[in-house]
Amino acid sequence: MFLEKIKTPGLSHLSYIIGSGGQAAVIDPRRDCEVYVEKARAEGLEITHIFETHRNEDLLSGSPILADLTGATVYHGPNAAGEIVFANTAREGDCFELGQLRIEVLETPGHTDDHLAFVIHDSEYCEGPVGVFTGDALFVGDVGRTDFYPERKEEVAGLLFDSLQKLCGLGDQAIIYPAHGAGSVCGSGMADREFSTIGHERRNNPRLRISDRDEFIKAKVAEHHYQPPYFRLMERLNLEGSDAAPRIMRPRRLGLEDLSESGADHLVDVREPLAYAAGHLPGAMCLPVGMIPAFAGWFLGEGDRIALVASQEDQLAHATAHLVRIGLDNVVGGYVGVVPAAAQGKAMRNIPMIGTEEIARRLNQDSREWTLLDVRDADERQEASIDGSEHIYVGELNTRWKELDRNRHYTLMCASGMRASVAAGWLASQGFKRLDIYLGSMGAWKQQSS
CATH class of the missing domain: 3.60.15.10 (Ribonuclease Z/Hydroxyacylglutathione hydrolase-like)
Known part of the structure; x- marks a missing residue:
């Protein structure tokens, strides 16, 4: 046997x-x-x-x-x-x-x-x-x-x-x-x-x-x-019954000019969240390789043309495999080299990371122009939450971002900062500019409170 x-x-x-x-x-x-x-x-x-x-x-x-x-x-x-x-x-x-x-x-x-x-x-x-x-x-x-x-x-x-x-x-x-x-x-x-x-x-x-x-x-x-x-x-x-998966999972290599001319519906940055937050191409969303199976299906649809941005070739291959397994085959290509792009003078965007002290300060100010947005799931929030925060599950931002004010300042939080980075990246790709991420998120808040 x-x-x-x-x-x-x-x-x-x-x-x-x-x-x-x-x-x-x-x-x-x-x-x-x-x-x-x-x-x-x-x-x-x-x-x-x-x-x-x-x-x-x-x-x-x-x-x-x-x-x-x-x-x-x-x-x-x-x-x-x-x-x-x-x-x-x-x-x-x-x-x-x-x-x-x-x-x-x-x-x-x-x-x-x-x-x-x-x-x-x-x-x-x-x-x-x-x-x-x-x-x-x-x-x-x-x-x-x-x-x-x-x-x-x-x-x-x-x-x-x-x-x-x-x-x-x-x-x-x-x-x-x-x-x-x-x-x-x-x-x-x-x-x-x-x-x-x-x-x-x-x-x-x-x-x-x-x-x-x-x-x-x-x-x-x-x-x-x-x-x-x-x-x-x-x-x-x-x-x-689906068609056979592509035999070669590695997407076509794109240069910087190819990327802008690819006609992609979504520019997906598959690097780690800290790398994305430090600097990313304008319009790119944050979807680290390991989080693609859980969240790509919320934000990417059947037939959408997808261009990937990575820090190394292997990330492109792994990201494509994850996408193919859930039927998102239309990967038009992949680009490696955000840092070289910056060196060539390409404009970059960043999303600041902030800590617990800054979160506490803003909550105490009771700002009317700022929202702490918790993107964990409902069960997590029921167990523990930060007074004054609001809640939208990260996946549901795929449509509920339309309920938010693009001119408002949002800090995204989750349990550690990973899903918050995905949420912030999605909002950034939809034109939100006043964003930051609570690094450590609920984990850091509990440590500070203990």
């Missing part, structure tokens, strides 16, 4: 390849899917099955592409919100043989109506399942979100409760293989580790420890999640 996890950085997406007897199955493949073919070949396996636990909202599925590459059959659950044109329907009780392995299908709705889990049985060990691919129903330390059907929120939360009881019934020995790890937008309470068992989760996962169905439903309905606009794009493309 062969089993390997493939992790997609940034998205914290976990996919798997499992095989035995010369055959292999891939579970929840990503769009750039050559990696599965390479691993199968290295193990002497032929990919014959592709299993999708559900229609993903946060990334593009590689299933139709991998099927074209290998001839494998794709299987997806019933009750999808539309026809999955590239997949056969798998249902409760269906079984698939791969050498000494038997993969059994469980219907586990709740996160989505079409959600499946795939249970691993090993014919040489008959005392219960070896493991289960849980998709977005059960994570390490958390369970799936249930906010995709707002008109049925109590119903789907109850369906997830029932699905979790079904998973727990597989036995404490079963290893869980979820579709996401910590950092994913699909759950906020996931543990940093990516290994666990049904038994460990049953005893330690806060949601699984809720034994009363009504109490579980109440807890799930009370959760607050954000849905970036690109989720709708992912849902549509994961019904229709």
Whole structure:
């Protein structure tokens, strides 16, 4: 038996390849899917099955592409919100043989109506399942979100409760293989580790420890999640099937003049926040490479022409890979060299960083021309906030910037200053000039107050 996890950085997406007897199955493949073919070949396996636990909202599925590459059959659950044109329907009780392995299908709705889990049985060990691919129903330390059907929120939360009881019934020995790890937008309470068992989760996962169905439903309905606009794009493309990812992820190299003539809808600076704040090209937004999976889908849309600005070539390659995995393919090119551009006399913009003492001074002044804008999520703000601050979640600035006054002075804050930099960069790209960033943000404020 062969089993390997493939992790997609940034998205914290976990996919798997499992095989035995010369055959292999891939579970929840990503769009750039050559990696599965390479691993199968290295193990002497032929990919014959592709299993999708559900229609993903946060990334593009590689299933139709991998099927074209290998001839494998794709299987997806019933009750999808539309026809999955590239997949056969798998249902409760269906079984698939791969050498000494038997993969059994469980219907586990709740996160989505079409959600499946795939249970691993090993014919040489008959005392219960070896493991289960849980998709977005059960994570390490958390369970799936249930906010995709707002008109049925109590119903789907109850369906997830029932699905979790079904998973727990597989036995404490079963290893869980979820579709996401910590950092994913699909759950906020996931543990940093990516290994666990049904038994460990049953005893330690806060949601699984809720034994009363009504109490579980109440807890799930009370959760607050954000849905970036690109989720709708992912849902549509994961019904229709996306095109193959570009084989070369490195964008075309642009010179300074090329950059201004590229016709880009968005100039995206992917350097670190401090570098952006110190000096950036006019009109550029701040979206550090590591934050692209979480926030690009809020500010960039399908078909938008994107030009990247980086401090080194590798940043361009990593940024492009992140964008391609969420369907934002139209990268017209990349420019490296903000400092050389400044040396050539190119005008630069900067956004000052300020500290706790200055924040306190301004709050005490009660200025009518200044706002401390908190861009953390609603749960963070509910736990702790600074008196006198106002709140708009960073992602929602994609449209709510129109509620703000371009002539007003805004200081952006979050938990540390990272998301505040993204927010400030977006406002700067929309023509706001009186901006600064609270360096350290809520973390620094708590330290000063303790």
